[in-house]
Amino acid sequence: MCMATRIRARLYSLIWPGKCKPRGVHRRLLLLTLGLLPVWAWAQAPAPEPAQRIVSLAPHITELVFAAGAGNRLIGTVQSSDFPKDVETLPRVGDGLHIDPETLISLQPDLVLGWQAGATQAVAPILKTLGIPLVHINPKSVQDIPDTIEEIGRLTDNNVSARAAAESIRERLTHLKQQxxxxxxxxxxxxxxxxxxxxxxxxxxxxxxxxxxxxxxxxxxxxxxxxxxxxxxxxxxxxxxxxxxxxxxxxxxxxxxxxxxxxxxxxxxxxxxxxxxxxxxxxxxxxxxxxxxxxxxxxxx
The missing domain is CATH 3.40.50.1980 (Nitrogenase molybdenum iron protein domain)
Structure with a gap:
């Protein structure tokens, strides 16, 4: 069974468990139905082991992954991700607000980094079923930025370079306050x-x-x-x-x-x-x- 067929089978099983499944299901209806399922129970589930294949669902998350020294782990992102230049050749899974589940899953990520729950509610149940961790990254203060870089370092077992980048940012912020x-x-x-x-x-x-x-x-x-x-x-x-x-x-x-x-x-x-x-x-x-x-x-x- 090819990857696309396996993905479709898993998607259909979320809505119609058992052997009987309707044929010719409209893709938009499927995604609409999935979007009604709750996401909060698993949206913050951490990756069980260091992530090797990451998809970023927002431009700032892409930049944070690179800042943590894990840019080489990125295998996909969204249309608006344009920095650094290394991301230009990465596959795109949507525009940030609308994510294509089939494209996302076809990349076979082992970690998906999203921004807000509303933008990921259509794909969160699919990721949950497939055992792919989804972590939301939404800084609420400037200090959250270096903290988040360190967290990405933990998720990718890239702690040393992530900690160094985070400390550099904290030093710059301290200097700004002093000046x-x-x-x-x-x-x-x-x-x-x-x-x-x-x-x-x-x-x-x-x-x-x-x-x-x-x-x-x-x-x-x-x-x-x-x-x-x-x-x-x-x-x-x-x-x-x-x-x-x-x-x-x-x-x-x-x-x-x-x-x-x-x-x-x-x-x-x-x-x-x-x-x-x-x-x-x-x-x-x-x-x-x-x-x-x-x-x-x-x-x-």
């Missing part, structure tokens, strides 16, 4: 300019700003990424605005637009551009973004 200016500033972290979405109640990013002695102007709103509108920005008038630095031209145009609308930070030249892949991915490069942000805040205070 943080005494004068606090308020910041708005722009996610999308039109319509205007900003970072709101995001525990990780709000924690990260503390290393620069900065606070998020919209940290207390209920949503993690609220739609605020220009009028709310004008009403709050932050000390600094952080925008996506996709190009110098776009950054200049955005600064001029905000200044023309009456945003004081833009009129004072206090607009900072940060690579969004660094800032918004909860992985090791967030520390790079923090160092850049803290340095620019210090220069322009």
């Amino acid at each position: 943080a200016p005494t004068q606090p500033v308020s910041i708005v972290l722009e996610i999308n300019p039109a319509p205007l979405y900003v970072v709101g109640n995001d525990p990780l990013l709000n924690n990260a700003l503390q290393y620069c002695n900065a606070t998020n102007q919209f940290a207390d709103v209920p949503q993690a990424a609220p739609l605020i509108g220009l009028e709310n920005l004008l009403a709050n008038q932050p000390d600094f605005i952080v925008i996506r630095s996709e190009s110098n031209r776009l950054m200049k145009e955005r600064t001029e637009f905000l200044a023309a609308k009456g945003v004081q930070a833009a009129r004072q030249g206090k607009v900072i551009g940060i690579d969004p892949d660094l800032l918004f991915r909860p992985g090791p490069r967030l520390i790079d973004a923090l160092e850049q942000l803290c340095a620019q805040l210090q220069d322009q205070r």
Whole structure:
């Protein structure tokens, strides 16, 4: 029996145990049914032995695996994983929110690293049945990043290099705290300019700003990424605005637009551009973004 046939047989057995199974089952119906099964009982089950074949279901997890020195164990990832360059040739199992179970299982992983339970609920029961561990990685603070690197080192029996990478990050964070200016500033972290979405109640990013002695102007709103509108920005008038630095031209145009609308930070030249892949991915490069942000805040205070 070929691998694809064995996979289908295991999938069908989850829903129709016994010998009688309907033929021609629509794949979407199968996945919808599987998605209704609970995941919390096994989602955090640790790998029983060092993982050799890992699939990452989020870009930041891919980066964390490489930071732990286990990049050579990755056999698959998602479409948006683009760093480091080594991942370019890896097979893709979905877009992060929608994972293709057959593609995932055909890679024969012995460990799957996911982000949020909602994104893995369709594949969690399948992985459970096949005995493939699923571990969720979702840092809630900057300190969780080096801790997670060490955990990946444990899962892959790669403790020495993972510990070294984690300690390096902790030292950089300690240095940032020691160098943080005494004068606090308020910041708005722009996610999308039109319509205007900003970072709101995001525990990780709000924690990260503390290393620069900065606070998020919209940290207390209920949503993690609220739609605020220009009028709310004008009403709050932050000390600094952080925008996506996709190009110098776009950054200049955005600064001029905000200044023309009456945003004081833009009129004072206090607009900072940060690579969004660094800032918004909860992985090791967030520390790079923090160092850049803290340095620019210090220069322009």
